[in-house]
Amino acid sequence: MRLNPDRCKGCVNCTKRCPTEAIRIRDGKALITESRCIDCGECIRRCPSHAKTATTDELSQLAFFQYNIALPAPALYAQFNPDTSIESILCGLLKLGFDEVFEVAQGAEIVSLAIRDYLKRDDVKKPAISSACPAVVRLIQVRFPELIDNLIPIDAPVEVAARIVRGERSRDLKLEPEQIGIWFITPCPAKMTSVKQPLGSEKSNLTGAIAMSQIYGDLLKVLPSAQEKVDCRRASWSGVGWAMAGGETTAVGTVINTLVVHEIHNVADVLEQVALGKLKNIDYIEVLACAGGCIGGPLTVENRFVAEHRMRQRIRQMREDEAKQEKRPPQDYREVELGVAERRAIEPRPVMRLDEDIFKALYKVELMEKTLQKLPGLDCGSCGSPNCKALAEDIAQGRASETDCVFKLREKVRDLAWEMVDLAGKLPPSLHKDSEED
Ligand code: SF4
Ligand code: SF4
Numbered sequence: 001m002r003l004n005p006d007r008c009k010g011c012v013n014c015t016k017r018c019p020t021e022a023i024r025i026r027d028g029k030a031l032i033t034e035s036r037c038i039d040c041g042e043c044i045r046r047c048p049s050h051a052k053t054a055t056t057d058e059l060s061q062l063a064f065f066q067y068n069i070a071l072p073a074p075a076l077y078a079q080f081n082p083d084t085s086i087e088s089i090l091c092g093l094l095k096l097g098f099d100e101v102f103e104v105a106q107g108a109e110i111v112s113l114a115i116r117d118y119l120k121r122d123d124v125k126k127p128a129i130s131s132a133c134p135a136v137v138r139l140i141q142v143r144f145p146e147l148i149d150n151l152i153p154i155d156a157p158v159e160v161a162a163r164i165v166r167g168e169r170s171r172d173l174k175l176e177p178e179q180i181g182i183w184f185i186t187p188c189p190a191k192m193t194s195v196k197q198p199l200g201s202e203k204s205n206l207t208g209a210i211a212m213s214q215i216y217g218d219l220l221k222v223l224p225s226a227q228e229k230v231d232c233r234r235a236s237w238s239g240v241g242w243a244m245a246g247g248e249t250t251a252v253g254t255v256i257n258t259l260v261v262h263e264i265h266n267v268a269d270v271l272e273q274v275a276l277g278k279l280k281n282i283d284y285i286e287v288l289a290c291a292g293g294c295i296g297g298p299l300t301v302e303n304r305f306v307a308e309h310r311m312r313q314r315i316r317q318m319r320e321d322e323a324k325q326e327k328r329p330p331q332d333y334r335e336v337e338l339g340v341a342e343r344r345a346i347e348p349r350p351v352m353r354l355d356e357d358i359f360k361a362l363y364k365v366e367l368m369e370k371t372l373q374k375l376p377g378l379d380c381g382s383c384g385s386p387n388c389k390a391l392a393e394d395i396a397q398g399r400a401s402e403t404d405c406v407f408k409l410r411e412k413v414r415d416l417a418w419e420m421v422d423l424a425g426k427l428p429p430s431l432h433k434d435s436e437e438d
Helices: 013-017 042-046 059-064 074-079 086-095 104-118 134-143 145-150 157-172 189-196 212-222 237-243 247-252 264-275 304-324 358-374 388-396 406-424 433-437
Strands: 023-026 029-032 067-072 180-186 208-211 258-262 284-288
Touching (some): 013 023, 013 042, 059 180, 067 074, 067 086, 074 086, 074 212, 074 237, 074 304, 086 212, 104 157, 104 237, 104 247, 134 145, 134 189, 134 264, 145 264, 180 189, 180 212, 189 208, 208 212, 237 304, 247 284, 258 264, 358 388
Parallel strands (some): 067 180, 180 208, 258 284
Antiparallel strands (some): 023 029
């Protein structure tokens, strides 16, 4: 996540909406505490000045690899009118310089089957929480580490897709895995970060991630006007449906007691309930950081309601078409490495702690509570911290002072003014009153 300081007006919009309170305004500009950032992209959406951006890989990087494969997220299809077939979009990607395309939706199909079986196990901690959205996994690491054991220990569809295609191509083309560039066409910055800092595994199978918004214009220009064929196995509607909130649950099927939650603040509210021991009657929660699911990602180009409408039309058509075709046997996911067994435990990120030293932490808690009582409790954000509690925490950490609060500052100025008036009336005896009148 990057800030263009020339554009930032210090308006506090992003500060107040960040779900992990990672942003402060200092010297009139927004500052992100990286260790707290979960890459949800909420600050990109909320900034009226477009000062926040996500760093992405670029098409020019394809030149460094002998063979390049594009892995389009299904949300890419929702950026185009349903008249533009998925086939055309995949052809367009090839024209942009990729040697091959492999739909992430295929990985989603496999993961759906694996989740279905995982949920039948007796040792599953309920409610099981989907781990497909990396921003949500990071939110759990940062704010709800007690829920890490509830996360479903199966890799996200994009990782599974990348693992399959990297293995197959290095075998078929007799190339070293590092000679193959595998690029995720991503709707969100959290998935970019998970390439560089994978969750639950040592190394990602992806080479990089390219923002949908970055290639959209070029893709539009090269879309084939006539129908062209792509020589690859195509994903079914159930994998493509993962692009929308509820799509994962539909694809997993058979599970009765599920809850679908989207938009990061709703997700945080529900996770808070789970952490309090509520919602134990629910088997499985599908959680997505973006409103509407991946189609609402901050690196997409289309309005999310329009995108959802298009996606529904596309899926309806795909279901009808697939019903007319011979039923394809489901892929046996047990042949695919899903990362279940060797998955490195997802570690908590205790960045919300006040101090490593318990005594210092207790002292800071006390100081924080005392300071909080003195603050007005309006949560106006004009101090540069998201709310009064966060300012009290910043003061306890020595990163802010009470006079950063405009109300406290006004009080101080008023007290000072009264003191000056008072002092003015107390002339030293050596000065004669008449000399004052003169
Ligand atoms: S990306 Fe999300 S977590 Fe990171 S600073 Fe922005 S709003 Fe906060
Ligand atoms: S929303 Fe944040 S980054 Fe954008 S102008 Fe306001 S303070 Fe700056």
